[in-house]
Amino acid sequence: MSWQFHDFQGMLACNVSKSTADDYGFTNGETVYIRVATVRDGQSGLRDICPNDSLSDGYWDGALASNSHTVTTKLAFVHHGNQHINPFTSGVVDDGQGHGFYRILDSHEEYGLPVNIHMSGVLITSLVWNNPSFLERIKNLTSRGLVEILGSVYGQHIMPYLDECLNTWALNKHKELCQRYFNATPRVAWVPERVWKYFLDNDFSNTGFEAVVLDGQTHHNDYCGCGNYHLTHKINTSYDVYAFFICERWYGTDFPGANSDWHLDFKKHWAGIVRAGDEKQICVYGDDWEKAAGVANWPTGNPNNYDSMIRWLAGAKPWIQVVKLSDYLDWYTQPTSGVTITITEDTYGGLKYWTGGSYDNWYNDFKYWVPYGCTKTAETLWKDVLQALNYSSSFNTSTPSGRLKELAMWTLASNLYETAWHEWDGSDWVLCGWGKEIWAHLRYAMILVKAANWTENPPATPQIYWEDVDDDGANELIMCNDKIYFVIERIGGRIVFAATKDGRVYIGNYMVQYRGTEGDYNDDDHVGALTDKWYTYNNHDYSHELYTVQIEVSNQTHVQAKMVSPDAYITKKATLRKGSYGLRVQYSQKYAGTLYVRLGSFSPDLETMLYEGKKVLQTLGSGGQGFMGWKNTVTNASAVVAWQYPGAAYSWAWTLTFAKMVEIKSLALNFCFDLTFAPLQNETEFAFSTLYSAYLNVYTSFTEGSKLVAAFYTYSGVQKANITVWRGVTPNWVALYMEVWHPLGLPIENVTLFLVDEEGNILSKVTSFLVTRAHLQARTEELKQKWTDAALEEKTVLMREIAEIDSQWPYAPG
Known part of the structure; x- marks a missing residue:
């Protein structure tokens, strides 16, 4: 007989050889009965015995049979990951110092124990851009049965205070992302901040969820007298939604080592669940993923201690079963002992204390808060957007209008993140600063609604007018034709939005987290086109100066906006022509000096980028070629800046979150450049549009000439009219996409594009197009x-x- 003590598992193993058993008369395969007793050095008597007996009669009765068994303790780990769309999420996944989300996955993969993961929709979207390989890893672990994906609302808004239509959209959007990136359809939902009100079960049931995760200490103990939150309860309504309850013993823990007193208490707790003999009991851990990962200001020792605990649990498989919540639902057709519960209103204990007993108190601060630069309250702003969207069950995203409305809802949901969250200012709980910076921009969803409305009825001729499109109480300048829609903000004289008639957004990554500003200003990820960043004449940044913006030209062929800095040192004019997919921008400086102009935030087909990330973007041109831009390889949507004209040069370019940007600099008092937002092709060609117009795509370089002229002919070769579609200097690279109309309003029969010089001499034929019966x-x-x-x-x-x-x-x- 030999003994071996397993210190890590806290077990003593006894090995009896077969020959010894034979000597004592045991038969192979026969049931063996065992009694176990412990003693302590220097003390008489037995310290503990198994099976238990009082010994009052002087006899130790009973024995453990070798074929006996017991129920297992079900243990579920639920990690909730929630970060906004920003450049920093890769550091939460892996901070490069042994901490991050990946450590939790490492532990469960190493020891073969499943884990339940909830990732907010904004976190998923952020990782699509910053760290798509991490999403691939989770997909792989999910396919192997090691990860269970939980659902929730996309932007983790606090659900009871928002309309049901937004809750439904956000639950479905998050589910869509889980299916797309993890090939998983969530069945169990994480409730944001566990803020629950009695009517939410309707939202979860209607979107296909079977259960939610709530708190044992509050949601259960405040409303149920059964005394056992280790059993799931059916929420007492007509909907078949069940509640898992987080075990209160996990509260306040930072994962001490596996053999600490704290862990010993948990072992006793789990053993107690086994002794209760109820197979349906489940002990649920649920907390921020960042906590176990040792990031976001949580103790950095947590990942190692968590790994130690998972290792211990892997050795305790005979009596502790680490499970996925969906497996639990599958095992029990009615995952409850018959107990139902009605939860009127609750949240977890700490938040309940901070809010004075109800999250209503925090939401009311948000409800009546008027964001900086606005005339309406926060609640009025989000309600305005929903009313304008008139959302019922879904948008038809195959239409331009539906595509833009979907992005509007995406913007709204992202910017309602952690609705009404507060922070302690030293004397009271107040709306948190980072939250106000996010929530203040939820109104930008209204810009997308306005653009959606434009696609439904685009004007036949270019238009320029004033309208409050972002719901802040102040008008913005709108420039549009039947192809493209621009919004110009007086602050900085910047273009803050651009979309084309097919519903593709080129400027407007509003769902990305705003940091450092509540107002209509640039930040690190949102930089309007025509941002006058630095003027060396007076060493001044004009990004947020209030420009004088006025309508200078408005006629049947083109419109022009004029923007002048407060000191009149900088004047810029933007011209939009009929059929054009871009602007010609002209700058004038009053004094000599270098003016640095930033052009962003370019997101060629933002919707596709939100789903696909950086991989779909192809760089066009370079600083040395006189033009630069980015092409979406899925839809050909391209954003291009061409500054080949005398007076401007390349400065630098860089990547934002779901956007790109280029900066150019002046070389003279006057300079100009072209902005093009269009589905550029790699060829130079015409394409049929209507009987009276054709699309022209130019994407090539010219070493001579100064104009591109479209000449219109009859089938018999008689020239009827011509029109200049581009004018510039060469050598030059031209990126152009526009609809060219017959100047006389006649049907097009034959059109040819010529390269000509300033005197009108034809230098070469570029391309031609013949209208056929097809x-x-x-x-x-x-x-x-x-x-x-x-x-x-x-x-x-x-x-x-x-x-x-x-x-x-x-x-x-x-």
Whole structure:
């Protein structure tokens, strides 16, 4: 017989050889009965015996049979990860010093024990940009059964205070991301800050959730007298939603070592669950993932201690079963002992104390708070957005309007993050500073709503007008045509939004966390185009100066905005022409000196970038080529700055969060550049649009010439008209995308693009386009589809085009 003490597991193992057993008359396969007793040095009597007996009659009764068994303690670890969309989430995953989310995954993977993970939607989106490989790792562990994914609302807004439609959208959006990145459909939900009110079960049930995670100390003990929160309870409504309760013994713990007194108490606690004999009892740990990971100001020793505990549990498998919450639901068709519970309102203990018993007290501070630079309260702002969106169950994201409205809801949900959270200012709880910087920008969702409305009825001619599109009580300048929509803010004279008629956003990464400002200002991840960052003449930053912005030109062919700095040292003009997908920008400086102009935050097709991250972006041009931009390789959406004209040069470029930026600098008092936001192709070509117009895509370099001219011909070769589509200097790289209309309003038959010099001499033919019967047939079908829903005046226009197609058909080539 030999003995071995396992210090880490706290166990003493006894090994009896077969020959010894034979000597004592044991038969192979026979049941063995065992009694165990412990003694202490220097003391008489037995310290502990198993099985237990009072020994009052002088006999030790009973024995443990070798074929006996017991129930297991079910133990579930739930880690809640929540960080906003910012550049810092990679440091939370791995801080490079042995701490981070990855350590928790390492422990569970090493010892083969499952773990339940909730990642907020904003954290997932942030990692799509910053650390997609970490999402891949979680997907792999999920496929191997080691990770269970929990759901929740996308931006971790505090659910009871927002409308049901937003809760539903946010639950479904988060579920969509879990399916996309982890191939998992969550069945159990994490409730933000565990702030619960009685009606929320409806939101979770309607979006497919079977259970939620709440707190044993409060949600259970405040509303149920059964005395056992280790049993799941059915929430007492008509919906089949169950509650798992976090064990209160975990509160306030920072994961001491596995053999500490604290851990010994837990072993006793788990042993007590076993002795109770109820297979359905489950001890749930639930807390911030950052805590166990030792980041975000949590003790840095936590990851090692957590690993020690998981290692100990791996050796305790005979009586402790570490589980996934969904497995628990699968094991028990009714995962409860019949107990139901009605929870009117509650949260976890600490938050309940801080809020004075109800989160209502904190939300009311938020409800009546007026963000900096606004005239409306925070609650009015988010309600305005929802009312404007008129959301019911989903948006049709196959349409331009639906795509922009989906991004509007995405912006709103992101900026309601941790709604109404407070911080201690030394004497009282007040709305936290970082929260106000985020919440103040939820109103930017309204810009996307306005752009969505524009796509539904784009103007036939360029428009320029004033409108309060961000709901702050002050007007912004809008420049738009039937192709593109710009918003210009007086602060800095900056372009703060750009979207095209197909519903693609090029400037407007509003769901990314705002840091350092409540107002309409730049921060590290939001830099408006035409930001006058530095003027060396007076060493001044004009980024946030209040410019005089005025409408200088507005006619049938083009509109122009003029922006002048407060000291009149800087004047800039932006011109938008009919059919154009971009702006020609002209700068004038009053005095000699270098002006540095920042052009961002460029997000060519923001929606695709939010799903795909950096991998879809291709750099176009370079500082030495006189133009620079980025192309989305999925949709060809491209944002390009071309400064080849005399007077400007490249300064530098860099990456923001879900955006890119380039800075140019002046070399003369006057300079200009082009901004293009369009689905650029790699070829230079025309494409059919309507009977009277064609799209022109130019993406090439020219070593000579000063103009690109589109000449319009009949099928027989008679020139009818021409129009200049680009003017500049060479050598030059031209990135251009625009709709070119017949100058006489006639049907297009043949159009050719020529490179010409300043005197009008043709230097070369660039490309040409011939309208064929195939084009006419396709256009006829398109017009017939429009006819059904067209108003009477629209039908007149459609009929004219159909009639002229019929007239052109006999002459058009097959």
